[in-house]
Amino acid sequence: MTTAMPSPIDTANAQALERIFAARPFLVGVQPARELLVPFDDYTVLHAGPPIEWERMCGPLRGAILGALCYEGWAVDERAAQALIDAGKITFRPCHSASAVGPMTGLITPSMPLMVVENRAFGNRAYTTLNEGLGKVLRFGANDASVLQRLHWLQQVAAPLLHAALQRSGGLDLRVLMAQALLMGDEMHQRNVAATSLLVRVLMPHLVRVAAASVQLEEMTDYLTGNDQFFLNVAMAAAKATMDQTMHIPGCTLVTAMARNGTEFGVRVSALGERWFTAPVEMPTGLYFPGFSAVDANPDMGDSAIVETLGVGAFAMAASPAVAQFVGVGGLVEARRYTAEMLEITIGRSPHLLLPTLDGLGVPTGIDIRRVVETGLVPWINTGIAHRQAGIGQIGAGVVQAPLACFVQALEALAESWDSSSR
């Protein structure tokens, strides 16, 4: 835009950017989904990405749903779960429709505990599941007895303890934690070791004071300290609580959410509210764990791209040469190129989330769909690669690009809405 006067679009976008930078996400508690997402009817399942019907769902998402129906006690086994679905008894909705986000399959059912992130600058909240850890987990479509047992432990032991510790802490300031972790080599999508370690340090003094039974404290300490990616879900909810404040701004062309359900990639744009613009999701390219290759890979999946929507993840690749190597991108020079490219399609740089390897310049923030369409450059996303069959889990890590078609559709829809409103 080279006009002397700011256009109404630029003004709207600047307002959205201000709200992003003013956000103050705090991790404040952990409560059952049915108490937070009211009404959350039984036989309802939230999933990652844009809306999708059972028939078009990928293997891991189906596997996770069958497991979740058993976990809730709505079905005694997979066969009974399948029958419920076939009978049309199960309602599927995106997590994003309930101010929530989930990694990979992203499943949320009413009994699951959700972490609560409160955006104290605006008062809104966002929700996400507790990270299950590595190995066989529901988010990768596994659903056997060990997976369900783990989910019950999260519900019965971890959630109440973590909630009590967070209540005692008065809430953890996630902007501070995330800024510090970026200075420590996390990009907050594929690498969260610094943020997780910092969170453990902040939380342990509260945890040792609220844990009544020592066995529970021991289990909880093992859980928190045992998973480098614990913070991923927290970062996702922080990004969701931040980006939700940019929805519904008239004239605003910034992206408010990017998410994948394993079949389609979906994008939301501020001025068009909760409408999704979708296109077939791409396959990630990256490095595979020994024994696996691209033929085993599921198309990209999960709400985790909300962190790129905020400006971290692949947008902050320069913060994390270690991740650049892990996802097969190369070294520091290559990592910087990803961040530099994302500067082409964003309208600002965060004053809080800074990149140590770029002498403290902020992460690229505020994806403008006009710039995406003009330049043909689409957002990069760092991602874990899931096996396309349910239950096998992560088989690699890589990068994936948002499909350009989503942005083109969104821009066309915007133009149409402006056209019709000016008539």
Add this chain to the structure above:
Amino acid sequence: MTTAMPSPIDTANAQALERIFAARPFLVGVQPARELLVPFDDYTVLHAGPPIEWERMCGPLRGAILGALCYEGWAVDERAAQALIDAGKITFRPCHSASAVGPMTGLITPSMPLMVVENRAFGNRAYTTLNEGLGKVLRFGANDASVLQRLHWLQQVAAPLLHAALQRSGGLDLRVLMAQALLMGDEMHQRNVAATSLLVRVLMPHLVRVAAASVQLEEMTDYLTGNDQFFLNVAMAAAKATMDQTMHIPGCTLVTAMARNGTEFGVRVSALGERWFTAPVEMPTGLYFPGFSAVDANPDMGDSAIVETLGVGAFAMAASPAVAQFVGVGGLVEARRYTAEMLEITIGRSPHLLLPTLDGLGVPTGIDIRRVVETGLVPWINTGIAHRQAGIGQIGAGVVQAPLACFVQALEALAESWDSSSR
């Protein structure tokens, strides 16, 4: 050296370098100094740096000694402590004479608990105090009742608990922890937030299982999680346990220790064993906390330069743009210059301790006094700046250089020893 055949010196240096790279320091326990440093007679005080008599000691070192005599119960107050010293009843020795290291004043007396680092590749051990935390502390020369109370808590509560946790862990692999922390922005002298956080994560599962009384667990958790520099002492002992294996190699011109007592800077060279080569210590240059300036500063002090002797600290400045800013050096470009300059005076690069901002090249390791004297480039050291009066504490942070005279003297002494042995 441009000869086709390796000289005996090069062979000796290569052997020393191999020992450095083969070292496997583990943090294994915490025990009273009197049980570890046998014999550790009463009325003996270990201090940082090369040997020094009371008359030439700086303010903070004197203040710390008076406090330590009271802590041990050898004197009821400062006046009585001074009388003991005046009567010649107190023996002063460097920590380095007992396989130990201490930051700043570096005091060790028999009742103090020491962390034990075992070099499992060779079986030798090194010792260091528990970091007292920030504020009024003995290592900066403070000695009032609150300081002594803290030392007693470390002795009675922290040491036994930490020892039990470490015993249960089987020992913490410090090479792994340090390598990971370097990738997370620590240079392990002025910044240890990553290493400390990682250590807390590894240790907490053991700590919650060995703590009997919940009050002690709470106090201990607060202590471990409350001090970003907890790991500094651990890194120092790891460096000491590593570098001690390079002492006494005939013909070897590598530096095995650098240390300061607040009056003199001292250097040891492999072939010349435990002999110190000293020169007046320099003043650090850097940034001061509000209200303080260079006129308040004490000359450089402490055994902490053992981390630079290993190749971290200022040698790894490129790992830590945040420290480069904190000590007033500048940004990433300037940080890299420090590491590049240290490559000029070292003979190798660590295969384990890698620099993320230099695409994984190792830290400069193996300071060759020949190169120092030939180039006139002396080791850089990152350092905290202490107030010159006892008890005020840290007033800033900066960089300081080892005095060239130490290296010139050492090279002359080496030449003399070779000359006499060839006659």
